[in-house]
Amino acid sequence: MLRLLLISLALLWGPAWALSPETAARIAAGEGDDRVAALQQAVAAGDASLAPFLRALQDGRVRLKGGQAIVVAEGQAVPADTEEPMLNNRMRREIEAALAGLDLLSPDRATRAKALATLRDDADASKLPLFERALASEPDAQLRSQLSALVAGAKLSSTDPGQRRAAATELAASADPATRALLLERMVGETDPGAKAAMQLAIDAIGSRLAWGERAQLLFSGLSLGSVLLLVALGLAITYGLMGVINMAHGELLMVGAYATYCVQQAFRAWAPGAFDYYLWLALPASFIAAALVGAAMERTVIRWLYGRPLETLLATWGISLVLMQAVRSLFGAQNVAVENPGWLSGGWALLPNLTLPYNRLAILAFAALVLVGMALLLGKTRLGLMVRGVTQNRRMAACVGVNTARVDTMAFALGSGIAGLAGCALSQIGNVGPDLGQSYIVDAFMVVVLGGVGQLAGTVYAGLGLGVLSKLLEGWQGAVLAKIALLMLLVLVIQKKPQGLFALKGRVLD
């Protein structure tokens, strides 16, 4: 009778009963061990108001005042003269795990899936009852299989060797690096030979599955680096490849594009902060136009007087590159400027448990392909492209049939520069934007064009992607420092054997 009364009282109080202020304060402040203990007690008590409190703590909406924890409602101003509770990684992990434990029984599938992902990393025996309860009520097949893996993981530390063996056998079907790490950890202390063998088998099975993810990661990072090299080199493929101008200022045209992106970003921040996520759409044309204008000006004022004199061109464009760098330094300062990724380019797509493809890299891969296709169409299908090809192949003949070669030169150079500007815009999303930006890419750009064979696009594409994948392979094998050296050595060898590049055109075109 008394018990019934108590239960009904608890039921009556249940929803209204708030987390006691003492417990809240103990979770929010104090020694690490105490806080964790208080949190675990609160979880064990099954308090309904614990979850909102923990979420507020995670979002930084809890403040301390005179030993009391105050929750600030969302969107409200934080009261003055209060302290922010300290959260370190340990506390943050404990809170995440506690919330995930609570979310595991949530009616919403997405919430449960997220909770499962969080709990994957600490499957110890103490959570076993929780996992089993969740497994019993889980309707979704995919989540069920994840849950049963969790149960198996927790059973790995069971005292019964039979159970441990069975758990290891079940886990062999996993493809998750966390599971493998767990198995490795448990195997160290394993005494039962049968269980140990089962664990080793499971580790090997998971390892061979993970190897595919690693290979895919390697290939992707290679292609991603290749796409960056390709973008950087495409503009040069026109100015150097087709027109024969050794443009040492190519790197600075990249920089101009990147700074144009920065200016657009600042403009959006100042006048349209709401549309900040879309600034790139305006930054792309802006960087193209800015770099194309600089390129056109360079061609009109300096380069056109030096056609056919490669040495003088080299020196003059190098001088221009110094002028451009110093101009940027005077305008924007010597320090790097911050170009932020828009929200939709941050983060990545978790394709496999050990393979995440960052959105900015995917975007650059797609963008490089687009620019390449656009340039191929422009050169192959339009009147301008026809004239450019005509002039570069035989200037006098083109002039004879009425092509204004001087104008075509300017247009072609501006086009190459504009593409460099686009590349600069793309680079601003993955690297630093500073006055020295161009310097770090100029060698790579020439390397790709020379290796691919001067005078044609296809070679540039092969060389860019090939160098990207090769350099990532070498990096994985020997580290970044030696990979760079090895790559340059390889380039020297190739140029010695094939001075025209790997994919040189045959015939009189190159004369």
Add this chain to the structure above:
Amino acid sequence: MLRRSALALAAATLLITPAAYAADTIKVGVLHSLSGTMAISETVLKDTVLMAIDEINAKGGLLGKKLEPVVVDPASNWPLFAEKAKQLISQDKVAVVFGCWTSVSRKSVLPVFEQTNSLLFYPVQYEGEELSKNVFYTGAAPNQQAIPAVEYLMSKDGGGAKRFVLLGTDYVYPRTTNKILRAFLKSKGIPEADIMEDYTPFGHSDYQSIIAKIKKFAAEGKKTAVISTINGDSNVPFYKELGNQGLKATDVPVVAFSVGEEELRGVDTKPLQGHLAAWNYFMSIKAPANDAFIKKWSDYAKAKGIAGHKDKPLTNDPMEATYIGINMWAQAVTKAKSTDTDKVIAAMAGQTFTAPSGITSKMDEKNHHLHKSVFIGEVKGDGQFNVVWKTPGPVKAQPWSPYIPENKGKKDEPEKK
């Protein structure tokens, strides 16, 4: 017209300056890169020295004379550092030089200072293994930064790390620091197989394969932590890639020794919350001396229109070390009643100064290093650091790391010549 008046003004300044200063000023050399790769970090240190000089002059200068700064730009070019140092000492006849950031630049100027018996104040954390009579090291030695940081990572609150990735830029500071750390980890019973060491060139910008390697290493065993000695602007792409690849601080924390408020200026720190840095000062430290320091810097940056800082003033550890250094030197000169190198060196021993980090910083009586508190901070969403651990009090520097066997028997003071 405008040009002529500007010319006239310049001429007037040229005429007046020597007349007004010449005889009764004390010249102070400033040797920081204002262009090239290191400009990003060193430029603010130049401004910090100038601010402190203004402050001292406003109080009436030293020994009845005003301080006069002589600023040169060694342009991140290591041999040029030595040349410029020579010029400061023999041509400009400066009494003291504040300068250098990278260890390689310090090594380059060291013979110059020793030959001419002049003074250098070096304000950046470094790898130790050096002790010169002519240098005062106001940054941290390894036992004031690196070792406590690793101890924290191994503690329960730090996540109890058992496996370590030592990641750095390929030059003397990271290589030496990692050598010390490797020996330290070994002494704590961490086997060789649980330590991964990797280096990238200066200015490296593609961290995809490094992050993939870290992920793989972390999946091969127990709790893993990364110790980063990556220097300069490579940190921006490194942290961007870290965030994008979803490597969270709760899984694999990264503790950095060369990343402060200034380096994170250009990074979206929301995905980086919880990653760590170890320093002897953070801008977020609550102390009256720090509030005063930040206010001084903000006002100065606004008045001088320093790029970046005039809108968003930031202070960091090397700035604090620079500030302590110049103030201690001023105290020592006042005590010695002279700017003579040997007298100032003698007067420097045991000098104290209320540091912005909230402690009373003391120059060791013998070993030319400061006693410093160590702080570990976690990156917050706004690019500031949240102090999660600190030493109970100031720690004495050990320039010769006890974890390197060859250091046994080396004296904790400069060799007498």
